[in-house]
Amino acid sequence: MVDLSVTLSGVRLDNPIIPASGTFGYGREFAGLWDIRALGSLSIKGTTREARFGNPMPRIAETPGGMLNAVGLQNPGVDAVAREELPNLERIFGKPVLANVGGFSAEEYAENVRRLDGCPNVGIFEINISCPNVHCGGENFGTSARGAAEITRAVRAATKKPVYMKLTPNVTDIAEIARACEAEGADGVSLINTLLGMRIDLKTKKPILANRTGGLSGPALLPLAVRMVWDVYEAVKIPIIGMGGVSSAGDAAELMLAGASAVEVGAANLKNPYACKEIIEALPDVCTRLGVTKISELTGGAHS
Numbered sequence: 001m002v003d004l005s006v007t008l009s010g011v012r013l014d015n016p017i018i019p020a021s022g023t024f025g026y027g028r029e030f031a032g033l034w035d036i037r038a039l040g041s042l043s044i045k046g047t048t049r050e051a052r053f054g055n056p057m058p059r060i061a062e063t064p065g066g067m068l069n070a071v072g073l074q075n076p077g078v079d080a081v082a083r084e085e086l087p088n089l090e091r092i093f094g095k096p097v098l099a100n101v102g103g104f105s106a107e108e109y110a111e112n113v114r115r116l117d118g119c120p121n122v123g124i125f126e127i128n129i130s131c132p133n134v135h136c137g138g139e140n141f142g143t144s145a146r147g148a149a150e151i152t153r154a155v156r157a158a159t160k161k162p163v164y165m166k167l168t169p170n171v172t173d174i175a176e177i178a179r180a181c182e183a184e185g186a187d188g189v190s191l192i193n194t195l196l197g198m199r200i201d202l203k204t205k206k207p208i209l210a211n212r213t214g215g216l217s218g219p220a221l222l223p224l225a226v227r228m229v230w231d232v233y234e235a236v237k238i239p240i241i242g243m244g245g246v247s248s249a250g251d252a253a254e255l256m257l258a259g260a261s262a263v264e265v266g267a268a269n270l271k272n273p274y275a276c277k278e279i280i281e282a283l284p285d286v287c288t289r290l291g292v293t294k295i296s297e298l299t300g301g302a303h304s
Contacts, residue, residue, distance in 0.1 A: 003294040008124060008188060014040055015040040016263050017265060017280050018263065019043065019266075020266035022071065022100075023265070026089050027089055037095065038277060041095060043098035043100050043126055047101050048077065051076050055071060066216060066218015066219055066221065067216075067217060086119045097122060100126045102128045109127065111158075113155045114158045114159070124187075125161055129141045130192075145177055145180035149183065165181040167190065167192065169224060174232060179236055188238045190243065191229060194221075195216045197213065229242040246268065247268040250286055253283075
């Protein structure tokens with residue numbers, strides 16, 4: 001029997017698989033198809049202070065190796081999430097979740113964290129300083145060590161719950177950013193978010209996305225994610241949630257061997273609503289092939 005459980009900063013997960021923010025909503029649609037309690041946890045849609053409709057349409061474009069999205073943090077706002085979405089998620093899921101938080105200033109990040117801090121099913125705060133689709137705010141903070149440190153410091157002061165900073169790959173040295181977050185009290189880091197990309201419609205000779213650019217996700221990102229998780233694992237001592245192009249149990253194991261303690265699955269959910277379920281079901285066989293009886297033994301295994 002393979003033990004699939006992992007622990008993130010004192011929060012125990014039955015397995016390391018977590019649907020990534022923005023790709024699983026608040027679980028309702030998926031719960032109508034399969035028992036989402038099989039998940040280790042899930043990361044809710046990125047939450048801002050005010051309700052946001054997001055960017056204009058079209059905001060999704062397919063690519064040969066995945067997809068571009070420029071959704072723009074569409075969400076009902078922090079008060080609605082605390083009042084409606086998280087209590088409903090507690091009813092249908094019943095496990096600690098990751099509250100993904102966005103913002104446009106250090107004060108807004110901290111305020112959003114404080115408003116969600118009392119929600120009993122929030123186990124970890126995942127702080128999105130890496131969204132490439134909003135013209136002001138997130139990306140500006142996440143692309144410099146100083147900006148990342150500022151937001152880490154603000155949210156760390158707003159909660160005693162674990163804080164994981166979600167890092168952008170659109171930087172020269174992601175390990176430097178991770179070290180800055182660790183120095184300001186981050187309990188962990190999540191990486192990678194999407195890479196900034198663009199497509200042009202050959203018929204119109206115009207960008208396909210109304211926003212012009214969007215975040216690239218999907219299988220094309222996996223080698224980049226593996227390399228960046230590897231680099232960050234070498235640079236910090238705090239846990240890593242790895243993500244980027246995961247579509248199979250083997251992909252998840254690869255990220256764990258690079259240094260991840262848990263793994264988020266994103267774009268695969270949009271292509272196959274059973275993706276996370278199938279990955280979880282396949283993990284024991286992958287662990288057996290790799291010669292481990294506890295999946296946590298994979299974390300960082302490629303470094304030794």
